[in-house]
Every structure is written in structure tokens, then in C-alpha cells.
Amino acid sequence: MMDSVKKYIKRIVPCVFAALIGCLCLASCAENKPAESYPDTQETPVASTAAGTSEAEIQAWPESLEPTDIKEVSTLPYDGIYPQHEPYGTGIGAMPGRVVWAYDPDSVDWDGNGYWWESRHFNESIILNMVNDSIAALGGKDTVQDGWAALFTANNSARGRTGGYKAGEKIAIKANINGSAVYDDDTSGETKMSYTNPVLLKTLLTSLVEEAGIAPENITVYDVSRLFPDYMVKMCTEGGLKGVRFVDRDTGVADESAPIVWSYEFSGKVNYLPTCVTEATYVINLANLKGHSYGITLCGKNHFGSFINGNTMRPPEGANLHQWLTRNEMGIYSPLVDLMANADLGGKTVLYMLDALICAPSEGASITGENSRWQQAPFNGDYTSSIFVSQDPVAIDSVGADFLMNEPTVTENNGALRGDPTVENYLHEAGLVGNAPSGTIYTDSQGHTVTNLGVHEHWCNSTEKLYSRNLGKSEGIELIQIAK
Secondary structure (H helix, E strand, O other), X not given: OHHHHHHXXXXXXXXXXXXXXXXXXXXXOOOXXXXXXXXXXXXXXXXXXXXXXXXXXXXXXXXXXXXXXXXXXXXXXXXXXXXXXXXXXXXXXXXXXXXXXXXXXXXXXXXXXXXXXXXXXXXXXXXXXHHHHHHHHXXXXXXXXXXXXXXXXXXXXXXXXXXXXXXXXXXXXXXXXXXXXXXXXXXXXXXXXXXXXXXXXXXXXXXXXXXXXXXXXXXXXXXXXXXXXXXXXXXXXXXXXXXXXXXXXXXXXXXXXXXXXXXXXXXXXXXXXXXXXXXXXXXXXXXXXXXEOOEEEOHHHHHHXXXXXXXXXXXXXXXXXXHHOOOOOOOOOOHHHHHHHOOOOOOOEEEEEEEEOOOOOOOXXXXXXXXXXXXXXXXXXXXXXXXXXXXXXXXXXXXXXHHHHOOHHHHHXXXXXXXXXXHHHHHHHHHOHHHOOOOOOOEOOOOOEOOOOOOEOOOOOOOOOOOOOOOOXXXXXXXXXXXX
């Protein structure tokens, strides 16, 4: 763990030094709120610089760090397709607005032959370390045990509860099994389409059991719109994970006392949350970093597999939800925001995680070695080999949106995403949820108006990948990288 902490420190030291000596550079950051109707021309590029962290963290650094860790501050223009703007909303979590990015190229070793998901392509011990180090950093702690404790305590505090995790409380993990058994009953998992990485899921479960002290029988992995591959269930319920339960579209049971109440009236079948969610005290949202035929699919859209219809159609189609994702407009209602705000879904979520070990350009694309090797730094023609974690659903999807839109391998293979900044409509609705651009009054599905879901903004540029809190500001996103 100490080695990882040192890597983390080396990543942020240059930022802090820059904040101490270059505060005047902060004035160059854009503070103009863009019109929701997105103009044809991009805003004037702005310059950004690196900056810092808290005084307490500075004082806690090991004295062994050498001045050579500090690099010269660079100032580069904004190069994103999304209009740049000030942070929308207020960061939430144990470390508000923090997103942790763990990257280790040794975690993936795939020559492009065979199926991408075969466990032999992944180094389980490295991925487990990535998960544990990320949890520690996300909680602002030195150990993964203390990190988990901080995350549970922060979630409870936001819900008017006290303390951390208590023995016997249940956790529901929403995996994204979208590419498995799409229209049939095949549970082999033998498809080149994307779904939750089995090794990442296993290591997350291992961390919960071994580090957070959660009994396996109190953990349920679910996706009530798909069927889990048999091999995945087997590898995630053996040994120390014996007792972990899986719930799919065949075994999910609707809790008819928990219908989803959408904040906008439109035609569609009644949707119910599954009992594995309503009986859980906490939720973990394990989504994929990937493009979609409608643009992007991150933590927000992952919950399209979190409800059951009052008919036999797949949940999103039966609910008539896709109409809101295909209009290529800003300032319109988004059902994703309702799912993020739902008291039993977003309200209970103790951790958001993006599986970015191997990324697909779209949910319907077959993953190949060619369309999943990314060009932007630090990947440079290799796999993304990353995971992202946060307690802020708006912040983590904002970071994911920046990575996706600025990756040529994704945009070249996904015409729906390429050149269309309106895919971030739901992030504007979520970041400004108390005064949403669409005029929608979003609720938590239990009659309470939602006034904040987290913070949305874009990075300073695709090279430095820094956000407002990295730049020394008191609000916005803080992206922390743990790199090999």
C-alpha cells in the first residue's frame, strides 16, 4: 500500500507546487456558462495550469520526497468538443468531487485473439491492488480498510444515518451485463460484446469480503435485464466468496411497493425496483467506460438494468425511455437523472466504479484488439488498463465523458458519439438538478425534490487532464491518478 501511496503523492506534488507558486494562472480558467443549445462554434480556448490539495495532506507527506519530483508548470489550451464552463453543482462524497483513476498497463495482457473476457488475459493480483489502492485514495486514507469505512460513513451521513457499515446489512452490486444473453437464454458468455469484466468483479467482491468485512451472503450482484455468464457466477462464488448471490432477469423479483416515479410524464409501462435493491442498505454501481449507439453509457445508464417492467419487454423499451437519449438536444428531460436521484438507487450508492480495463467503442460492437486500444496518453496504442472510482455520480460520468469524447479510437468507431456534445445533456441536468435547464423538477421517487446530485465540469485539456479542485479551487472535480 505504501508504494501506491507514494505513486499517488508523486502524482499530486507537482500540482500542489504549482498552486503555491502559480495562483495567478488560475484566472485563465473559463467561467462562462454555455447556452444549452450549443453554438456551432467552439468557445475561445482557455489556458489551465496545475494546482493543489489540502494543507493537511501537505503536512502528511513523507519527508523523503525529493525536489526532483516537482516539474515545470505547463499551460495548454482547452481542446475539448464540449463547451467549457464553471462547475455545475456541489461535489459529494468522503472527499467531495473526487474521482480516482488507477492505471497499470500490466493488468491486461491480450494479443487480440480469442474472447476479450477470458481470465487469462488479466492479472488478478494487480487488479486487486488497483481496487484496494483506489478505495483508500477515494476515502482519503492510507489503508483500504479505512477507505471502505470512510465511504460507508460518508454515504450514511448523506442519508441522515450515523456510523459506518454494520454487520448484517446487505449490499447490491449493479453490474453491466448488457452484452450477455441480449435476446436469448445463452449463459455461456461467449460473445465479443462488452459486459462487466469478470476479474474486476471478483476483485471487487474480494475487497468487500476481505477488507471491508462484508459477509459474502450479504452481497448480491444483479442485472435484472440480462443473464450472467455461468463461468462468471462460478468464479465469483467460490472459496472465500461462497455465499455471494446473483440475480438476473429470470430470478429478479419486482417489489411492487417500490415503483419508479418518473419526474416527467410520458407513456410507458410501470417500472418496479427488484427486491434485491429495496432490501439492500447499500448499492455499488459497477458500470463500463464505453461508448453507446446513443452516445455514452456510464454509471447513469447502468441503471437501465435496475428495474422490472409490468410486461415482458426489456425494461428500457417497455418504459419508453430511449426516446430521451436519441434526440441530440440539450436542455431536455433525462430519465438518467431520475435514476441517479432515486432514493433506493443513487441514494444508497456507496461506490461508483467504471470498468475501463478494456473499453468498447459501443455497447453493440464486438471488442477487438484494434477497436479497444486507445491512442491518447498514457495509453499510446495500448489497452486502457484502468478503473475509475468515485462517490460522486456526476463527477465520475463527467470524467468518463471527457475520456470517451477525446479518444479517436472511440469516435472513429462510433458515429453516434463523434462530434456530438449533446450526449452530455444528462450531466447538465444532473449538475444543475435544483434548477435544471429543462425546467424539470426531479424527485427521489419518494416525493422529495432533489437539489444536488454532484458536480459536473470538463477537464482543462486532454493532455493534463486536470479539473477545478486540481487547480486549487474549492469546488469542482478532483481527478487523482494512481499510476504504475
